[in-house]
Amino acid sequence: MTAPPTDLDDLLAATERDGIEFVLMMFVNLSGKPCAKLTPVAVLPELARTGIGFAGHAAGELGQSAADPDVVAMPDPRSYAPMPWQPGLAVLQCDLWVEGAPWPYSPRVILRRETERLRRRGQVLKVGAEPEYFLLERDPGGGLRVADPLDDGHSPCYDARAATRAYGHLTEVSRTLDHLGWGNYSNDHEDAHGQFEHNFGYADALTTADRVVLFRYLVHTLAQRAGRIATFMPKPFAHLTGNGLHLHLSLWSTDGDELFAPGPDDAAGLSGLGSRFVAGILAHAPGLMALTCPTVNSYKRLGAGSATASGASWAPGYASWGGNNRTQMLRVPADGRVEVRCVDGAANPYLALAGLLAAGLDGIDRHLDPGPPNTDDLERGTATRGAARLPQTLLHAVDELAVDGVLRQGLGKVPGGEYVDYYVAVKRAEFADYHAQVTDWELSRYLTGC
Known part of the structure; x- marks a missing residue:
């Protein structure tokens, strides 16, 4: 089994190896609904640095009103998953950030924080x-x-x-x-x-x-x-x-x-x-x-x-x-x-x-x-x-x-x-x-x- 990517370089090598053209940048809201934007693989280097913005209120149950700034989906290279039933497509799970900091209403951010607390316990x-x-x-x-x-x-x-x-x-x-x-x-x-x-x-x-x-x-x-x-x-x-x-x-x-x-x-x-x-x-x-x-x-x-x-x-x-x-x-x-x-x-x-x-x-x-x-x-x-x-x-x-x-x-x-x-x-x-x-x-x- 090929090891999952750990950084941007690994991720780009994996997308080239697998013939990936598009990536679904995915996250979930409170109820677990998967939300995503479809992005060309060519913009991954930029998105890995800046993320991609969403209207959090529109995505549902993310602690935002219509007046709040975007939630920004930051992709995790380790979650890379090519879809064999749809050649050229892959999925990346994302943590949500707002104005430069992890968004504490993001369910994935919540679990990541708990697992990091556990890792500090060894x-x-x-x-x-x-x-x-x-x-x-x-x-x-x-x-x-x-x-x-x-x-x-x-x-x-x-x-x-x-x-x-x-x-x-x-x-x-x-x-x-x-x-x-x-x-x-x-x-x-x-x-x-x-x-x-x-x-x-x-x-x-x-x-x-x-x-x-x-x-x-x-x-x-x-x-x-x-x-x-x-x-x-x-x-x-x-x-x-x-x-x-x-x-x-x-x-x-x-x-x-x-x-x-x-x-x-x-x-x-x-x-x-x-x-x-x-x-x-x-x-x-x-x-x-x-x-x-x-x-x-x-x-x-x-x-x-x-x-x-x-x-x-x-x-x-x-x-x-x-x-x-x-x-x-x-x-x-x-x-x-x-x-x-x-x-x-x-x-x-x-x-x-x-x-x-x-x-x-x-x-x-x-x-x-x-x-x-x-x-x-x-x-x-x-x-x-x-x-x-x-x-x-x-x-x-x-x-x-x-x-x-x-x-x-x-x-x-x-x-x-x-x-x-x-x-x-x-x-x-x-x-x-x-x-x-x-x-x-x-x-x-x-x-x-x-």
């Missing part, structure tokens, strides 16, 4: 991601349905026939990931009709967040080119399992030592440091949910058990941890790493990882104890052993985030205040907009029943 957070999505199409009436009409089996997870019918799409995604050097090792049909997942190698937190953003972009694009719709929406169908974004976390020293690897006296697959990191995430789970499950729709996926065709939601309802047990919020699937299962397909990966890192480090610094691992099946409503119920709505989660001082510090300060307050205001307005709607369910239940 540590690196490495992350693996498991993004899930549906492949859909419009029916003649304009409604949504699963793109594969034969994908209607009683137990569709890992169905070889459904995966084979989707062979063209799955292999195109797989080849793209390998072309990018991500080390794709698995592509499968998930628990819901029309639902798929692709797995690729882990990397440092910032690189993996970049990859999640780019993965969503390329899956949307490849689906649209085939006349289909890809959605990472957490719960697009009431009766089917929703879309998760499970994140596997491990802490390493900058010298390459695995800090979560258990010693001979450690239990449950984690070192003492790893256990304290887990305890920090559990302690801040209520507020973290506003970052890891950031939409109204997110809370229709969590703990939905019997509402799904398979009888399992594969999404946690409690702040709990355990071994190789998928009903826990935090699972230890193998020695030295922890899987966070309370992240869904709508999460902004930069903000979710910044929050998880801040919470985990708090657990380490305060020597928190997560307690014994939970071995119960929490989907079935068995004993929770004191595990706290996770927030039931976006509003509940946002209210928890607003009073969490550790997450507030982790997301940082912005001009005139703190990023948490901005995030909370955006999400409270989103919930209020949702709550103002009158739904078909309400009309059916209450129209003549009151």
Whole structure:
């Protein structure tokens, strides 16, 4: 695998080697929407020095009004990604700056700041991601349905026939990931009709967040080119399992030592440091949910058990941890790493990882104890052993985030205040907009029943 560029000279050599003519200068706003300008490769030397300007207010949720100066996208050469399905095109992820300084409303800037703080401790957070999505199409009436009409089996997870019918799409995604050097090792049909997942190698937190953003972009694009719709929406169908974004976390020293690897006296697959990191995430789970499950729709996926065709939601309802047990919020699937299962397909990966890192480090610094691992099946409503119920709505989660001082510090300060307050205001307005709607369910239940 070719090493990623580290500076402008490396970047220009890579674009020449790959025959790149245009580059998408990409960044995301608070909600994770990818924004970009298409630029000729010939101007890269200038853009690497000056960046390229955007109207931040128009891009949405970047802490700007229409009267504010441009946000300037500064490309990161290490994020260089040529698009094999569109010869001549590459993508560069960008940090946002305003008037010569990093813009603290930029989600990538927030995560970069947290990872640099971690590096000053001599540590690196490495992350693996498991993004899930549906492949859909419009029916003649304009409604949504699963793109594969034969994908209607009683137990569709890992169905070889459904995966084979989707062979063209799955292999195109797989080849793209390998072309990018991500080390794709698995592509499968998930628990819901029309639902798929692709797995690729882990990397440092910032690189993996970049990859999640780019993965969503390329899956949307490849689906649209085939006349289909890809959605990472957490719960697009009431009766089917929703879309998760499970994140596997491990802490390493900058010298390459695995800090979560258990010693001979450690239990449950984690070192003492790893256990304290887990305890920090559990302690801040209520507020973290506003970052890891950031939409109204997110809370229709969590703990939905019997509402799904398979009888399992594969999404946690409690702040709990355990071994190789998928009903826990935090699972230890193998020695030295922890899987966070309370992240869904709508999460902004930069903000979710910044929050998880801040919470985990708090657990380490305060020597928190997560307690014994939970071995119960929490989907079935068995004993929770004191595990706290996770927030039931976006509003509940946002209210928890607003009073969490550790997450507030982790997301940082912005001009005139703190990023948490901005995030909370955006999400409270989103919930209020949702709550103002009158739904078909309400009309059916209450129209003549009151």
